[in-house]
Amino acid sequence: MSRLALVRDPRFLQHITPETHPESPQRLVAIDNAIARLALDHDLKQLTPRSASEEEISLIHTADYIEHLYDDTERARKTDGLVQLDADTFVSAETYSTAKLAAGAGLTGVDAVAAGPVDRAFVAVRPPGHHALVDKAMGFCLFNNIAVAVRYAQKSAGFKKVFVIDWDVHHGNGTQWAFYDDPTVFFISFQQYPFWPYDSGWYLEDGKGEGKGSNMNIPLPAGTGDRGYLHAFDQLVKPVCLEFAPDLIMVSAGYDAHRDDPLGQQRITTAGFAMLTQRVADLASATGAKVVVFLEGGYNVKSLSDSATATMRVLNAASDPELGAIHASYLMPFAAGDAQHITDDRNVEMVNDRVREVRKHFSKYWQELR
Numbered sequence: 001m002s003r004l005a006l007v008r009d010p011r012f013l014q015h016i017t018p019e020t021h022p023e024s025p026q027r028l029v030a031i032d033n034a035i036a037r038l039a040l041d042h043d044l045k046q047l048t049p050r051s052a053s054e055e056e057i058s059l060i061h062t063a064d065y066i067e068h069l070y071d072d073t074e075r076a077r078k079t080d081g082l083v084q085l086d087a088d089t090f091v092s093a094e095t096y097s098t099a100k101l102a103a104g105a106g107l108t109g110v111d112a113v114a115a116g117p118v119d120r121a122f123v124a125v126r127p128p129g130h131h132a133l134v135d136k137a138m139g140f141c142l143f144n145n146i147a148v149a150v151r152y153a154q155k156s157a158g159f160k161k162v163f164v165i166d167w168d169v170h171h172g173n174g175t176q177w178a179f180y181d182d183p184t185v186f187f188i189s190f191q192q193y194p195f196w197p198y199d200s201g202w203y204l205e206d207g208k209g210e211g212k213g214s215n216m217n218i219p220l221p222a223g224t225g226d227r228g229y230l231h232a233f234d235q236l237v238k239p240v241c242l243e244f245a246p247d248l249i250m251v252s253a254g255y256d257a258h259r260d261d262p263l264g265q266q267r268i269t270t271a272g273f274a275m276l277t278q279r280v281a282d283l284a285s286a287t288g289a290k291v292v293v294f295l296e297g298g299y300n301v302k303s304l305s306d307s308a309t310a311t312m313r314v315l316n317a318a319s320d321p322e323l324g325a326i327h328a329s330y331l332m333p334f335a336a337g338d339a340q341h342i343t344d345d346r347n348v349e350m351v352n353d354r355v356r357e358v359r360k361h362f363s364k365y366w367q368e369l370r
């Protein structure tokens with residue numbers, strides 16, 4: 001029996017970007033093709049998403065912004081062209097309905113894991129969401145799909161504590177600010193640093209008020225690679241997640257930290273993403289939390305589709321012999337001199353130092369880090 005629901009829909013192709021834009025409909029076509037090639041269709045419980053209502057979207061976004069996006073879409077429709085919102089974010093004739101469907105797909109995923117029998121969901125959507133601010137589109141993102149789903153999960157699906165892991169190469173600034181003062185949502189974000197967006201993502205942004213200590217940024221140098229990410233996961237994500245004890249884990253799964261991605265320089269391999277996913281699955285088993293994974297970035301369609309389907313396979317099977325063999329090759333300790341996935345020793349030291357720094361800073365909030 002499948003334990004993973006896959007939420008996808010051809011209507012996500014209807015949001016159009018300029019011809020050379022990295023966030024293209026081809027990204028989802030490639031994922032569909034990889035699913036078919038691996039015959040995953042038969043293994044997963046496939047769900048068609050519903051649209052989020054304006055009321056549900058307003059759990060995160062202002063009514064004014066929602067209305068603006070509607071108006072911009074109408075303008076695009078009338079001119080039969082694209083409306084540009086910022087340097088790289090565009091609206092086409094079907095953007096508003098597509099963005100509503102992308103936000104709704106997360107709610108479909110939440111409902112699926114809440115009701116069972118699946119306990120994990122992969123939401124294969126575009127446009128992505130984690131940069132979208134409460135009152136503004138940003139960085140290819142229109143509605144913050146994962147943030148809307150967090151609030152919906154708490155309000156309508158009975159979940160209390162949500163642990164959000166963002167491993168997209170860019171900082172999930174929209175999600176961070178949405179829950180910055182909320183102790184019921186722990187936001188933890190890996191990012192290449194310094195990198196776009198340049199005004200957020202440092203580890204001293206650790207929440208405010210009641211939410212102090214429940215926002216953790218893991219800013220990592222370019223070239224961190226698989227072992228650096230896994231090291232940071234084991235030293236930071238795992239202990240705080242176990243102590244936070246969520247009933248729902250959500251992942252902003254961008255695949256632009258892949259070594260073949262044209263935008264990022266983080267050098268994660270497809271196997272590395274499988275291993276990160278395995279760690280998420282292990283945390284879900286340890287805490288009893290359900291899991292909902294959202295597609296965010298990832299702009300090399302080959303590495304994106306390989307890595308996204310690797311995530312699906314790991315989430316669908318607790319123990320896949322093939323993945324177990326890959327796992328074994330990752331059990332070696334992370335140390336200087338290890339050149340397989342890390343470019344040079346200087347990088348290893350930088351990653352180790354940064355992880356230590358972040359751990360020390362957060363040890364005042366979390367016992368498991370002391």
Ligand SMILES: [Zn+2]
Pocket residue numbers: 168169170254256296297298
């Ligand atoms: Zn990204």
